[in-house]
Amino acid sequence: MTDRITVEGVYKIFGRSPESALAMLKSGETKEAVLQKTGQVVGLSDVSLSVPVGSIYMIMGLSGSGKSTLARCINRLIEPNAGRILIDGEEITGASEARLREIRRTRISMVFQHFGLLPNRTVLENAEFGLKLRGVPAAARRKKVMEVLEVVGLASWANHLPGTLSGGMRQRVGLARALATDADVLIMDEAFSALDPLIRSEMQDELLRLHRTFHKTILFITHDFQEALKLGSRVAIMADGMVMREGVPQDIVTKPGNDYVAAFTRDVNRAHLFDASSVMVESSPLRLDGRASGGRDAEGEPVFIVDDSMQVVGVVGPRQLPCLADGSAIQSLMSKDYETVCGTEKLSVVASLCHRDRPIAVVDEGGRYLGRVDPLQILSRIGAPAAASSQSRGAEA
Structure with missing residues (x-):
């Protein structure tokens, strides 16, 4: 980047x-x-x-x-x-x-702490102010500003004065003014x-x-x-x-x-800070036809089953895995008793899914398999803070 x-x-x-x-x-x-x-x-x-x-x-x-x-x-x-x-x-x-x-x-546009709005100008006039300074014709700038006001949820307030708005709404006007300039x-x-x-x-x-x-x-x-x-x-x-x-x-x-x-x-x-990807163990799923999608996973852990597009379709527990070597069909062994979470899901949500020993698969935004959640890592991530370095430059500030 x-x-x-x-x-x-x-x-x-x-x-x-x-x-x-x-x-x-x-x-x-x-x-x-x-x-x-x-x-x-x-x-x-x-x-x-x-x-x-x-x-x-x-x-x-x-x-x-x-x-x-x-x-x-x-x-x-x-x-x-x-x-x-x-x-x-x-x-x-x-x-x-x-x-x-x-x-x-x-x-560069700025959004200020105390809104910086002109009290005697409408929401629309405040939001278009930057474009007006730039010399954009009235019709073009108002079209642009109304599009942005629609996005920030203030289109119906375009003709109101700032004094009639709540603090949050006035800050939205400031955001709209900044966004309108592109x-x-x-x-x-x-x-x-x-x-x-x-x-x-x-x-x-x-x-x-x-x-x-x-x-x-x-x-x-x-x-x-x-x-x-x-x-x-x-x-x-x-x-x-x-x-x-x-x-x-x-x-x-x-x-x-x-x-x-x-x-x-x-x-x-x-x-609320760390996400599922931070407690994910990269593991290799099996395809529906029994082909492996990488190296062997750790022994004693469940193995997720994926289709050709890497979407999770089931899971095989460690007790059932030896049966695969005997030629049993995956479909007869796999279970639907699992959870899936996106890698960006916060641990507050992931931890709530850790119940009844159901394995949790981590997927990307397209639903493709990435790995599995290690519950012990969740405890490690949300546990006691790490000790600070003995160096404390500026600690007295």
Whole structure:
């Protein structure tokens, strides 16, 4: 997968003499030392990361960690003091003002925490605002916006003012405005943090649904680790202007790497984080004609039976397997007493199926056999958190 956004060694210093603070940081001085000796505030310190095309990339951290500063550097609302930022390989840190305006109009859209809606404009007028700035003719932009409002469930509210909408509905207007521009990148800065918990959860589900529809690259800023785990395909955890840990959510939870990151992972509900593929044992099924589809599976385990398209049609228990060697037909030995789950199904669902010793087959989205669930692995995955590394860089932050 190619990268949509690339951040390379970015620094941001807030103060009148950033050069001296930058030199101190590059020589190994800390953020606190820079503040004490120069009075300047370190916003970002040597930040590097890559955001894959079509991903939801979460930048997570507490207040003052640098996450919002990084988001604003990426669209150059804030100018970095050093480093490079590229979008699809184009370096925007050196872009002219004219090119930068074009990038903001066509390549990057933002969704704000407090909606950023114009109170005296209708839902439709708010949603079409970006297209209007771009100079799109009225008929074309209204056609486009009504299509997007239909997708986010607000078409019937097109002529209402924002004040008549709930918080969740107003945030949907903000999403519609961003989506209507067809920008490649959406930057969402604490977009759901002002919402009530129930509405926030609904908006998270809505964002995942819209992401499946529009396949945008989303850079999502949050202070909520549970939100980062729910939404993110990759997560960067920041503190003191630095990236403390970066990776896929499951790896961050199982291998936090330092005490600071481990503190966020301690109370994670792992049953809602890990999926069936994480507890799957790759095993070889048998075809209906008795042909093997790979190497021999572990002894004492059931063997699933598949048809020519790798769809599961039955299972043969370990006690019946010796009969196959005697020439018995598979159809006379196999049972329908099994379960199937998609590899993306969360363990909270998979665990509920582990009853009456029924074997569980893992399949892909097309129903093709991938392997079987190991119940002992479920317990391992949702058990006690892994110990953090003894290294605790930034643990005091």
